[in-house]
Amino acid sequence: MQEEHIIKILNDAVQGGKNAAFVTVISADGSTPREAGARMLVYENGETAGTIGGGKIEALAIEKALECLKKGLGGKFEFELTPRGIGMACMGRMEVFIDVYKSPLKVFILGGGHVAQKLAGVLTLAGLPYSVADDRKEFANRDNFPDAAEIINEFPHKAFKKSKVDADTYVVIMTRGHSLDNECLAEAVKTKAGYIGMIGSASKVRHILPGLKKKGVKIDKRVYTPIGLNIGGKTPGEIAVSVTAEILKVHYGKDGAHMRIGELKV
Template structure:
């Protein structure tokens, strides 16, 4: 060892070992502890008697800056601030394959379905741009602010559509798991604290169905500070206008408020709480499917099963499922 760097074996000793043992495993190229590397012209150093070359890379660098995870990135004039994506990992792997086209590729530590799909494409040297990261997003999360009768039907409908649902209300008799049996999270808290329980995902949908103007206004102010795929607020045109006017007086941008779906839901002349819930979820589906490709169920998103992942990458005519729809076929 010299400064913690492993040196090559003495040439005569290596030749002696070749005669005495069945397998000699040699690390031919290090990367200073980084998951990715651009090799110099003299790298890797491959012994002339080598039978098989295994090129090992990792998903650890995905989503991080080039300068933090790519050793010798300067050799390819890579932007040090660039965020590493699947295409860049494949570019670096192919840089090695130009020199050793028969090398076997192994991608270590893929996490989640998207990384597993990327790893498979890289290992089989198939262009990773044939898939898009957006296809691998989970279904949107749904936040219900207010736990009355409409919310109860929205929760049931959202469950059928595989939404992850969070219910928030300030009344114990409504905000409980005995009523919202299908919701993943139920909180009985003051609406002023509601944002502490909001999800981090940008594609979250917010439905404001509280019992009064005051609570609507509080909730809407909380939600407007979030990145959201959909914001809807129940109420008559008069009730909605009163809330919006109050927020404009407080300095809120009118163009921002116009993005709120209020009155909420598609205009299908719904009357009962169940019909109103259908109109709300129909509008959410309309917005969701306009802005994102993913229709992935939570079971598929979290699966650790092995199998063949089938993805629709293009479609023609009236095929019922869109681009990005996928199915995992197991044994």
């Protein structure tokens, strides 16, 4: 496959919102299936375009590419094409670099109230793009959400039809009332959103979830409610920090623990 063609395939994938890893052979010594410069595209579902030589070396490269896609981080990897290395008798060495092209995390805020406005500010500071939906134009407007990628003046639970929600979308539900929150949650779980958080007290959550389940709403592991990390504080600004911290924690797959090194001796 010609280089121009595979780059076009990559561009089309990125434009279409598909996540992909670009594998490039950066060095090849001894006997190897392909030379430096060979390229291959690997999608999240394991499908590929192009080749770096086929066989076991390509299978291992695909495995590494899928790991990189999951982590959202690429890197340089070396394969020894020997019986001791990867079980091949070529007696060569191949080094590849994997670039990850992943759709950026984006937040979809349902509700334009005071907490949502504070959340928007914290998201902007964190460099996270967001959109907001609220039928009340006096709340969902450019004055309150100056950095929004999109403002949808529609009932929040109906806004999913007007916005692209995929696995890289983090949905945050914080509308003006419990019943509207419920409707938003019921619609959100039907989407491919990677994260669905809903504001509310623990007692509220324990009260409404059984009712939603009885109605056939599937509450899966994407749902985080009450939303946010337990860092204390109840003001809109503090809640916004808590929610943003949880979004980042989920996105990066971290545990949210302290980073300090034990007891520091001064």
